[in-house]
Each structure stands twice: as C-alpha cells, then as structure tokens.
Amino acid sequence: MNRYFFRSLGLFFLLISATAFATGKPATVPWNLKALSKAPASCPAPGFETNGVRAIFFDGLPWQGKPTRVFAFVSVPEHKRGEKVPGMVLVHGGGGTAFANWVKRWNDRGYAAIAMDTCGCVPKGKYGAWQRHEQGGPAGWGGFDQIDGPKEDQWTYHAVADAILAHSLLRSLPDVDATRIGLTGISWGGYLTCIIAGVDSRFRFAAPVYGCGFLGDNSAWLKNFEQMGKETAAKWLGLWDPSRYLPRAKMPFLWVTGTNDFAYPFDSLQKSYRLPPGKRTLCIRVRMPHGHGPAGEGPEEIRAMADSLLKKGKPLVRITSQGCKGAEVWATFESKTKIAKAELNFTKDIGVWQKRLWETMPANLDATKRKVTAAVPSSATVFYLNLVDEQGLVVSTEHIEVAR
DSSP states (O other), X not given: OOSBOXXXXXXXXXXXXXXXXXXXXXXXXXXXXXXXXXXXXXXXXXTOOBTTBEEEEEEOOOBTTBOOEEEEEEEOOOOOTTOOEEEEEEEOOTTOOOOHHHHHHHHXXXXXXXXXXXXXXXXXXXXXXXXXXXXXXXXXXXXXXXXXXXXXXSHHHHHHHHHHHHHHHHHHSTTEEEEEEEEEEETXXXXXXXXXXXXXXXXXXXXXXXXXXXXXXXXXXXXXXXXXXHHHHHHHHHHHOGGGTGGGOOSOEEEEEETTOSSSOHHHHHHHHTSSSSOEEEEXXXXXXXXXXXXXXXXXXXXXXXXXXXXXXXXXXXXXXXXXXXXXXXXXXXXXSOEEEEEXXXXXXXXXXXXXXXXXXXXXXXXXXXXXXXXOOTTOSEEEEEEEETTOOEEEOOOEEBOO
C-alpha cells in the first residue's frame, strides 16, 4: 500500500459528494434574488470621483426599518462605439472600502468594473477607519455581535445583497455585456464571494482570494465563536458560513491563496473548493502575502481566468489528474501556453497550518507527455505541485497529506 493517501481527493466525485454531505444540506437562501436582480436607483456621489472613475450611491436594502444607500466606484473603459465590454464586480476585504484604483486596474484590462463598500462607509479616512455615512447599513466584519437580531439586519445579509445589487447595476449599463461578468473578492471579500456565487448564478466565474468556508474549524475567528457559545456559534455558521452556499455555485472557480494564510487555513480551503460542482482551478503560492493592493488585487491568474471566459483568451493550465505512486507524486495537465517550470512545495511540519514552514524544490516536467513528477522527501507531511507557464501564471494541484 502507498505511504501517501488523498484525504477525500476531490478528483473523485463520490468523495466530493461525501464531503458535501458532511456539511449538511445547503442553507435556505434568505435573499430575494428576483428583487436583487433589478438594477437599483443610483445617484452621483460628488467629491469622491478620482482618476476618471465615477463615484455613486445606489439604493441598498432597508436596515432596522430605514432605507440605506451603498457607496460605489464604477467605470467603463474606453471602447469602440457600439461595443459592449465585459465586467467585474469587486468585493473588498476587512478594513477596506470601495477602491477606485481597483476599478481602474480592471478598466486598464478592458473591463467595466464596480467596487462597492459593504460596511456603510465612504472612502474618506484611513484603512480600517473609514467614515460612515448617515444612510449606511450595518458595520462589518462578520457581524458576530449581530447574530441575535433579525437576519435582515445583519452584516453578511447586507454585504451579499450589496454585491448582488452592484452586479445588477453593472449589468444595466448600456455599454456592458450582461452575459460576461465575473466576481472576485479579497479576504472577507473572498468569504463573501463564496456566498455570493452560491446565490447569484448570473456570474460567469468567481475568484475568491484567501477567503473560504468552514470558519468554525480553525479560522482566525475561533475566539469569536468561543465567546458566542456553542448554540449561538452554530446559529451563525448555519446562516453565514460559505460552506452552506458553495454547493449551489455552479460557475467555474479560481481559488487564489497562500500556504500560510493567517485567516483561512489550508485545510478549510480544500474542504471549501471541493463543494462547488463546477470546474475549479487552484493558484496556491508559498507564503503569499495577505492584503489589498498588488497582493490581493494584482494576481494575473484572475485576469487570465477572466480573459479566457469573457474575452476568448487562452485559458490557464488545467490539471487533468494527479496521484501518488510510492514516494513519487505526479500530475497530468493540458495547456495552451508553454510551461516554463514545475515545482514541488512541501512542509515537514505538523500542527497549526498557519505556522508550518514550506519549502520548494524543482519537479520534473515532461512537456511531451504533459506530465510532471517529483520525488517527495521522506519527512514531508503535506505536499502539492505547481506548474508555472511562460507568463509566470501559477496553477496548483490539490495538496496531499501523508498518512502517519
């Protein structure tokens, strides 16, 4: 018998089903998608325009019986007359707000984009301390202290609704192709992306960065759940954990993260990416930094995924199979681009995922057979393969844990 084994390796549909079953039935969706699919009323937000990016407010859902308005940056790139461009909905992370530069990044790639604030703020102030506006909805993050109130007044409910309304607004713009819109979010925005994708099937693809489900396992918020108590924590997880919605998300997913992410551990990520029934691609870098800016907004793999699905561009490398034979790990692949190198990433550590030391060594690449192999060090406890194409774009296999 091989010394290595796959823990519910997601390449096998029976085990995917078993993993999904273990999470329980998907939660009843508390949002009215029919209502959220209508473009909300909007108006200019004077004084916030920047770098050619429009600033607006659009109508959100009522909070505590009062109407709300959501701040957003939205912009359409230059394009030929009569042409309709693809679009992106951008969901910021903890401490963030709507970022004009993020919208501009996608405009420069040829995409219309909208970035909305999900915490009732405007981009005035500083990171983590943005100014609230008088018609804002509930404050973030997580809404752990709101769980005993009506679900319609809680942060996750409003944040998801805000993103879906932003999607509806972007789709309504005359120069935007409503059939070619993607979704990406960072950290708490990645968490939201997982839920949004399970609620709003109109998106062509979803790319959560760092964020995933199973927050009750070993995430950065375990203390919050401990303080809430078992019953209240179970209530929060039953309503708002992404694992409850991911089985509904049928569009392609691109999961972008690092091996040592402080908030969303590697094992929870794997359990999460096995839940959606559609195609998935992994991009896992060793010790990828966590944050906005180049770290979370900049990965070119997200642009490549968008181009392949929304612009008929070349797709990312596709892992077609993977396995282990003795001490050798292997994977086969398909690629429209030249593969520049392959590497084995591994750790010899056990215990807390965020604290494990990861190492990298070259793997053997057979471009003719479209196969990569590597000899796994005998002391490795977890490992996976990366393929890197000529543009530096990374695609990863699932990680494998050693049976001990």
